[in-house]
Amino acid sequence: MTSDTVTLVGFMVLMFVMFYFLIIRPQQKRAKSQQAMLADLKRGDKIITIGGIFGVIEAIDEKSVVIKTESGAMLRLVRGGVAMKQEEEVSVQP
Structure with a gap:
């Protein structure tokens, strides 16, 4: 070589x-x-979907997640459609 x-x-x-x-x-x-x-993920977790929808998990199984949005609408997503858990918002008192 x-x-x-x-x-x-x-x-x-x-x-x-x-x-x-x-x-x-x-x-x-x-x-x-x-x-x-x-x-x-478990029931009651606050999440954000890949599409940017905020919601709370109402039901969960192996392949899907049912979330409730702020307007009260129920959405069923593929479990992989969850982007992240929502961080707890800290409210500042003046």
Whole structure:
């Protein structure tokens, strides 16, 4: 093997390692935390859907979630349609 070939192979390995640590690994961490959040959902949790709808979980099963919105409407979603749990709002008293 010539030094050019060794340099090229070393550069390719370095690029793959950088790609893994900068793109693949963080994406896997986000997916794992999303799956954990979906597994921990329970009745009464305040959530935000992928479409930006705020609601409270009324019923939940393996594949779907029924939420109640602020207007009182009941919506049934695929469980994966939940983007995140809503953070508790802190009201500041003047």
